Amino acid sequence: QTAAPLKLGTGRAGVGECGGDAAAAVERAMERAMTALGQPDFQLAHATVSLGVDAGAVGAALAEACSGGGGGGSGGESQFMLRTVAKKDTPDQVEILLLAASDAVQVAVATHAVDEAVGGGALSMQDELDSALSLAATRAAESLVSSGVQPTFFLFGHSPGGSTEMVREALAGQFGEGTIAYGGNAAAQAIDCKLWAVLGGSQLEKNAPAQEQQSVVVAAIAGSMSFMTSAVVKNWAQPAFAEPLAFMVPKYVGNAELDLLTAIKYDDWNKFKSCLEDDGVAVNHKWTDKQNQMPLLAACARCRTQMARYLLERGANVEHRNDGGFTAIMYTRLLEEFDNEMVQEQLGLLSEFGARVELNDEEKALIAKATSGRLNK
Numbered sequence: 001q002t003a004a005p006l007k008l009g010t011g012r013a014g015v016g017e018c019g020g021d022a023a024a025a026v027e028r029a030m031e032r033a034m035t036a037l038g039q040p041d042f043q044l045a046h047a048t049v050s051l052g053v054d055a056g057a058v059g060a061a062l063a064e065a066c067s068g069g070g071g072g073g074s075g076g077e078s079q080f081m082l083r084t085v086a087k088k089d090t091p092d093q094v095e096i097l098l099l100a101a102s103d104a105v106q107v108a109v110a111t112h113a114v115d116e117a118v119g120g121g122a123l124s125m126q127d128e129l130d131s132a133l134s135l136a137a138t139r140a141a142e143s144l145v146s147s148g149v150q151p152t153f154f155l156f157g158h159s160p161g162g163s164t165e166m167v168r169e170a171l172a173g174q175f176g177e178g179t180i181a182y183g184g185n186a187a188a189q190a191i192d193c194k195l196w197a198v199l200g201g202s203q204l205e206k207n208a209p210a211q212e213q214q215s216v217v218v219a220a221i222a223g224s225m226s227f228m229t230s231a232v233v234k235n236w237a238q239p240a241f242a243e244p245l246a247f248m249v250p251k252y253v254g255n256a257e258l259d260l261l262t263a264i265k266y267d268d269w270n271k272f273k274s275c276l277e278d279d280g281v282a283v284n285h286k287w288t289d290k291q292n293q294m295p296l297l298a299a300c301a302r303c304r305t306q307m308a309r310y311l312l313e314r315g316a317n318v319e320h321r322n323d324g325g326f327t328a329i330m331y332t333r334l335l336e337e338f339d340n341e342m343v344q345e346q347l348g349l350l351s352e353f354g355a356r357v358e359l360n361d362e363e364k365a366l367i368a369k370a371t372s373g374r375l376n377k
Contacts, residue, residue: 001043001205002118002197004102004223004224005102005224005225005226005229006100006101006102006152006221006223006224006225006229006233007037007038007039007099007100007101007223008036008037008039008096008097008098008099008100008229008232008233009033009034009035009036009038009042009097009098010033010095010096010098010232010236011028011029011033011034011035011036011095011096011098012029012093012094012095012096013025013026013028013029013032013093013094014093014094015053015092015093016056016061016092016093018189019108020233020356021259022053022054022057022058022059022061022094022293023058023060023061024098025058025092025094026047026058026061026062026065027061027065027093029095029096030045030065030098032076032341033045033096033097033098034098034226034352035287035340036098036340037100040101041078042078042098042099042100042206043078043079043099043100043101043104043105043221043285044078044079044080044081044098044099044101044105044107044154044219045062045065045066045078045079045080045081045082045096045097045098045099045101046082046096046097046236046237047062047078047080047081047083047094047095047096047097047150047218048082048083048084048085048093048094048095048236048237049082049083049084049085049093049094049095050084050085050086050091050092050094051084051085051086051091051187052091052092053084053092053093053094055082055084055334058082058094059082062080062082062096063080063165065080065082066078068078077224078105079105079107079195079217079219079330081107081157081217081219081324082157083157083183083184083185083186083187084186084187085184085186085187086099086187088318095121096235096238097182097232097236097237098113099221099223099233100225101221101222102222103149103218103222103223104150105219106144106147106151106219107217107218107220108139108141108143108144108217108218108220108221109140109154109215109216109217109218110136110137110139110140110143110215110216111136111213111214111215111216112132112133112136112213112214113132113212113213114128114129114131114132114212114213114214115128115131115132115295120296126161126163129161129162129163129214130162130163130166131257132162132214133158133159133162133163133166133214133216134166134168134169134170135160135363136158136214136215136216137156137158137166137169137170137171137216137218138170138173138174138217140170140217140218141170141171141173141174141175141218142174144174144220144252145174145175147220148218149222150222150223151175151220151221151222152172152180152221152222152223152224152225153179153180153182153221153225153230153233154171154180154181154182154183154218154219154220154221155179155181155182155183155218155219155237155356156171156181156182156186156216156217156218156219156251157183157184157185157186157216158183158185158186158187158214158215158216158217159185159213159214159215159216160185160186160187161185162214163183163184164184164185166214167181167183167218169374170314171218180230180369181218182233182234182237182238183237183238184237184238186280194300202361207298210286226370228335249357250262250263250265250266250268250271252271256275256279256280256325257280257285257286257287258277259271260272260275260276260281260285260295261287261290261295261298262285262297263275264295264298264302264304264307265298265302267302267304267307267331269306270311272293272307273310274376276295276310276314281295283295283296283311283315283316284296284315284316284317284320285316291322291323291324291331292322292323294316294317294320294322295316296312296313296316296317296318296328297310297320297322297326297327297328297331298318299311300331300332300346301331301334301335303332303335303343303346305342305345305346305349307347308328308349308350309349312349312350312353318350318353318355319354319355319356324366325363327355327360328350328355329347329350329355329356329357329359330359330363330367332346333347333351333367334367334370
């Protein structure tokens, strides 16, 4: 039996815009995420908090939002998980991803003590941290297996120090190769401070020495995902860190036309401009092996509004339609269920340059098909 489509909503707020009140930032981010979700019930609230924001206050506010009728609807409770992250250019952000799944979300939390490093030294200490995290993650995965859950994917967070791959390997060991797991370590100013917060007020962990124990929280979620949905989940569960993760580093091949598409995908502004200005790629270049996609459509599909403006100011064809029948406006409309504020900004930009914002019946049908009927505007 095919799982029902996963529904999601996202919202963010800065503590600064809320007068320095972390709880108020949670409330504002939740309001925005609930508006994007479009329904009162959700099973999981996944939050990332910029390093330096009071994670305890955020966790308490999330617990309140997810208890009773706040998140579960019909008097039930929703799960939540949270971790600190070192965000690039956003030092005071609270970002919340709400997931409405086809079944109840199962969450497992596990901790394992770090043994004394044999012989001392950085390498042996890292080995001990990895070993402790692996054992904790295996215990959490075994708990999820015993619950009978059949997840589509996992979200997780873990203590600083241990290697994230230990968690992915533990989940794959219990659920098989090809297991999809998004997440990472909690950021820390030092290995023994500014730790993380996880699942529920009673299990809130913060500032525990990572040299002494490694902890992990894993959420198992069921629900079918489109490519676009999985991309949003991945981006919000693994946000832009001060130091990029290896898989988030673009791989350029020395072909300016292909590298332009990669630069748009990874939001690499300098490379984007270099491909166009230094290497001479045409603003209206068509990737013939990709349905005659153009740079403007690629930028709009990922809400790269700055790139879209750059292209439009240099003559990009705002009404170009690729071989799949999609225009820049249609790609923008596809993102409305994820981040409506950014979408409205991009729609305004396209309208400024003469795009027809309203969709005809044929365009509406294409969008409805692409989103399994969730968007029919």
